[in-house]
Structure formats: C-alpha cells, structure tokens
Amino acid sequence: MPRPALRPASLPRRAPYVDRVPPEARTTRRRLRACHQCDWLMALPPLGSGEQALCPRCGHAEVRRHRHPAQRSLALALAALVALGLALSFPFLGFSARGVGHRIELTQTASELIVRHEPLVALAVLLTILVLPALYLAGVIWLQVGLLRARPLPASRLLARGLAHVEPWMMADVFLVGALVSLIKIAGLADIELGAAFWAFGAFxxxxxxxxxxxxxxxLWFALAGEPPAPDGSRTGRPAAPQGLAGCPTCGLVGRLDAAGHGQCRRCREPLHARQPHSLQRTWALLAAAAILYVPANVYPIMTTTSLGHASPSTIIGGVVQLIEMGSWPVAAVILVASVIVPMGKLMALAWLCLVAPRDRRDRSLTRTRMYRLTEFIGRWSMVDIFVVAILVALIRAGNLMAVAPGPAALAFGGVVILTMLAAMTFDPRLIWDDPAGRLAPADEDAPA
Ligand SMILES: [Zn+2]
Ligand SMILES: [Zn+2]
Incomplete structure (x- = not known):
C-alpha cells in the first residue's frame, strides 16, 4: 500500500487565501473584464500594491489593489465598529439657552422624529447612518476573518454580494456635515456643547x-471562489455585448449571455444583462416621480421653529435666505448647492442623458460618462438638509422657549433624494456608448483574427 506523500514541514497545512500573492500571480490565464460604464472588453494587467487598472476607453477604475487587503479591511472595520459603539454610548450634542438645556444621544435624532410623527424620515436616518454601516462593517469582518483562516465562513458569497448593494446607501459622512451645518445655524441662539460621541462619530x-x-x-472574489476562464472566443479591445458577453456588476467576471441578452454570473450568481432591462423607461419613471415630489418639497415648510410661542415655518429656500441674513454665507452656499442645485441639476442631467443616449453622436460619450459619474457621486449629499432637520428637532427642545418641529417637506425632499439616487442606479451608462443605428455598440475597428 503506497504511503501518502508527506507535506514539507515548512508549508502550513492551510495557507491563507489572502496573502502577499495577488490573483495575477496565481493564474496564468488572462483575466478579462468588461467595463461597467462603457462595456469595453479588456485584460487586467498585473497590478502592484497601490496600483489600479483603468478602462482604456472611458477611464473607469476597474480594480484597485491594496497591500494586505484582508488584514487592512479587517483592522479598519473593527476600529470603525468600536468608534460606532463609543458614539452610541455617550452624549452626542448638548444645548442650553437662558438656563434651559439638555443633551441628546445620536439615536435620538431618529427617535424624536418618530415622536413627531415622521416615521419614514426617522427610518431613513436610522438606516443610512447607523444600521446599514453597522451591517456593512460586520459583513466585512465576517468575510475577512474567513479568508484569513483560509476557510470562508458560511454565507460568505451571499454577504460579498450584499455588501456591494449596501455601500451606496451609507451616509454617515453626509450626516456629519449635517451636524456641522446645524451647529452653525444655531450658534447665535444657544450655547452648544460637543459631546464625546460627536468626536467618536467623526472618527467612525x-x-x-x-x-x-x-x-x-x-x-475578495478571487479568494472566495477562484476565477473560471473567460468564455471561448472572447476578444479584447472591443465592446462585450455584440460578442454575447457581459461583465458581472458585482464580482467583475465576464460571462456568456443567452440569445435574449441575459444570463447569470457563474461566480456570484448575480443576474447578467447585455443592457439593464428597460433602463430608460425605469429611469424616466423614477425621474417623473422625483420631479412631482420636488414641488411639495419646496412649497411646504421643511421645519417649523417655535420661539416664545411664536411659530415660524421655513421652506428650503427660506432656510437659505435666513442663513444669508444671519451672515453665514458659507453654510448658506452648502445648503443651496446640496438642497436646490444638486437635486435640480441631477434631475435635468439624467433626463438629458436619457434623451440623448439612444440617438446622438458617439464622439461626446466620454463627456457624458463623466457627467453621469458626477450625478452618481453627488446625489447622496442632498440628504444634508434632512439630517439638519433630524438634528435640530432632537436638539432644540426647550419647552415654550424654543422648539423645532419637522415639516411635511422633509418627507417629500427625502423622497426626491432617494428617487434620484435610484434613477441614477437604474440608468445603464453603457447605453451612452452604443451606436444609435443598432441597439448595441459594434466593434470600433475589426482587428484581423
Ligand atoms: Zn470603460
Ligand atoms: Zn459575479
């Protein structure tokens, strides 16, 4: 009976999946990617730490490589969770005016909205600043611990897919800006005290x-599930869709589509589409809904300040005018840009992209893709005004002396922000690069086979 070969003593029984050797060094096959924004099929070059692979056609960053990615993410996520724990354990802000005052905790920015009959706005605040970030961090820790043990923990692939969908909805950074704006707004009216949780939240x-x-x-995906070879006959340097291929939006793997232009990723099970189904119609519908909500968002008051029994409601524009009268030009500019110019500009930019994408010249595609990236990036910053309302409602409660109540525009404006974010996600930027004559972009120049 032959004896099993012994492992050399120097090699660990299970080498970690994630170590210094990047995916490029572990496979001799070319690793193909289809650009998410222009559908260009390319082969990933070998990448060193700190390097990134850009799409040669539109400049979109396909892959960013870090040194010790698992250890780095694990350490940062643990530290972030500790900071969040501290931010939830201490007073966030303190307020006092003419001898009346109190302190609030971070969670009260949401709970006070429930008391004031705005449960949906409260839910949006709670999800975007606390729940989703906490789930995201826990997910990152779960994944990286499994990879460092060289044995992925249960549900790792499902979690890795979920993280990609949660990421755009985390808005703790926008909330921090909202807190700063709130402080400047009330600096002249009352004494403000920054609690320990304020600094912990900043660190978080x-x-x-x-x-x-x-x-x-x-x-991450290479470590979790390896990389199956690209479909036969894939040719780089031309769009993927006319070859019957599509890149996975979650893990990046290139997969084969059926005759109708749909499929499923072999690695992460995400649905694949040559182009997002009914992308333009859905984007139009979401934009129309956002445009309708934009009217009550600006006509109704976003909050009502009661001072010595006298109630003064203020709209979004009214709040900007008030800030200018107070002499707070920089804050007025922040609110004007975040609450008026960005939502309006985003509505118009996406509507224009929907109009020109199916029927215009291709030589402006790069400019349009940059415009799309900008609308995608800045959309979430419009939530600043909602967070300002949440913080002021919780913080300014001094009985008859002074109080702030949320107005009906808060819900409408929150709806505008979320609907325009969904519209930007539903719009398929690859449509910008397609030939108006055919549905999908053909190869630019056919190289000899
Ligand atoms: Zn591209
Ligand atoms: Zn995938």
Missing amino acids: VLLLLATSQSVDRDW
Whole structure:
C-alpha cells in the first residue's frame, strides 16, 4: 500500500487565501473584464500594491489593489465598529439657552422624529447612518476573518454580494456635515456643547470611509471562489455585448449571455444583462416621480421653529435666505448647492442623458460618462438638509422657549433624494456608448483574427 506523500514541514497545512500573492500571480490565464460604464472588453494587467487598472476607453477604475487587503479591511472595520459603539454610548450634542438645556444621544435624532410623527424620515436616518454601516462593517469582518483562516465562513458569497448593494446607501459622512451645518445655524441662539460621541462619530465616519475604500472586490472574489476562464472566443479591445458577453456588476467576471441578452454570473450568481432591462423607461419613471415630489418639497415648510410661542415655518429656500441674513454665507452656499442645485441639476442631467443616449453622436460619450459619474457621486449629499432637520428637532427642545418641529417637506425632499439616487442606479451608462443605428455598440475597428 503506497504511503501518502508527506507535506514539507515548512508549508502550513492551510495557507491563507489572502496573502502577499495577488490573483495575477496565481493564474496564468488572462483575466478579462468588461467595463461597467462603457462595456469595453479588456485584460487586467498585473497590478502592484497601490496600483489600479483603468478602462482604456472611458477611464473607469476597474480594480484597485491594496497591500494586505484582508488584514487592512479587517483592522479598519473593527476600529470603525468600536468608534460606532463609543458614539452610541455617550452624549452626542448638548444645548442650553437662558438656563434651559439638555443633551441628546445620536439615536435620538431618529427617535424624536418618530415622536413627531415622521416615521419614514426617522427610518431613513436610522438606516443610512447607523444600521446599514453597522451591517456593512460586520459583513466585512465576517468575510475577512474567513479568508484569513483560509476557510470562508458560511454565507460568505451571499454577504460579498450584499455588501456591494449596501455601500451606496451609507451616509454617515453626509450626516456629519449635517451636524456641522446645524451647529452653525444655531450658534447665535444657544450655547452648544460637543459631546464625546460627536468626536467618536467623526472618527467612525473616517474609518468607515477608509474601510469601504480598502475592500478590494477583485481580490475578495478571487479568494472566495477562484476565477473560471473567460468564455471561448472572447476578444479584447472591443465592446462585450455584440460578442454575447457581459461583465458581472458585482464580482467583475465576464460571462456568456443567452440569445435574449441575459444570463447569470457563474461566480456570484448575480443576474447578467447585455443592457439593464428597460433602463430608460425605469429611469424616466423614477425621474417623473422625483420631479412631482420636488414641488411639495419646496412649497411646504421643511421645519417649523417655535420661539416664545411664536411659530415660524421655513421652506428650503427660506432656510437659505435666513442663513444669508444671519451672515453665514458659507453654510448658506452648502445648503443651496446640496438642497436646490444638486437635486435640480441631477434631475435635468439624467433626463438629458436619457434623451440623448439612444440617438446622438458617439464622439461626446466620454463627456457624458463623466457627467453621469458626477450625478452618481453627488446625489447622496442632498440628504444634508434632512439630517439638519433630524438634528435640530432632537436638539432644540426647550419647552415654550424654543422648539423645532419637522415639516411635511422633509418627507417629500427625502423622497426626491432617494428617487434620484435610484434613477441614477437604474440608468445603464453603457447605453451612452452604443451606436444609435443598432441597439448595441459594434466593434470600433475589426482587428484581423
Ligand atoms: Zn470603460
Ligand atoms: Zn459575479
């Protein structure tokens, strides 16, 4: 009976999946990617730490490589969770005016909205600043612990897919800006005290941003599930869809589509589409709904300040005018840009992209893609005004002396922000690069086979 070969003593029984050797060094096959924003099929080059692979056609960053990605994400996520724990354990802000005052905790920014009959706005605040970031961090820790033990923990693939969907909805950084704006708004009216939780929350915001930046999705999926070879006959340097291929929006793997242009990722099970089904119609519908909500968002008061029994409601524009009268020009500019110019500009930019994408010249595609990226990036910052309302409602409660109540515009405006974010996600930027004559972009120049 032959004896089994012994492992050399120097090699650990289970080498960690995630170590210094990047995916490029572990496979001799070319690893293909289809750009998410222009559908260009390319082969990933070998990447060193700190390097990124950009799409040669539109410049979109496909992969960013970090040194020790698992250890880095794990350390940052743990630190962020500790900071969040501290931010929830101490007073967030203190307020006092003419001898009346109190302190609030972070969670009261949501709970006070429930008391004032705005449960949906409260839910949005709770989800975007606390629940989703906490779930995201726990998910990152779960994944990276499994990879460092060289044995992925249960449900790792499901979790890795989920993280990609949660990320755009985390808005702790926007909330921090909202807190700063609130403080400047009431600085002249009352004494404000920054609690220990305020500083802890600031640290949490920075660590959360660093964590989401540190997650190397390409490496993560390679470590979790390896990389199946690209479909036969894939040719780089031309669009993927006319070849019957599509890149996975979650893990990046290139997969084969059926005749109708749909499929499923072999690695992460995410649905694949040559182009998002009914992308333009859905975007139009979401934009129309946002445009309708934009009217009550600006006509009705976003909050009502009661001072010595006298109630003064203020709309979004009214709040900007009030800030200018107080002499707070920079804050007025922040609110004007975040609450008026960004939502309006985003509505118009997406509507224009929907109009020109199916029927215009291709030579402006790069400019339009940049415009799309901008609308996608800045959309969430419009939530600043909602967070300002949440903080002021919780903080300014001094009986008859002074109080702030949320107005009906808060819900409407929150709806505008969420609907325009969904519209930007539903719009398929690959449509910008397609030939108006055919539904999908053809190869630019056919190289000899
Ligand atoms: Zn591209
Ligand atoms: Zn996938």
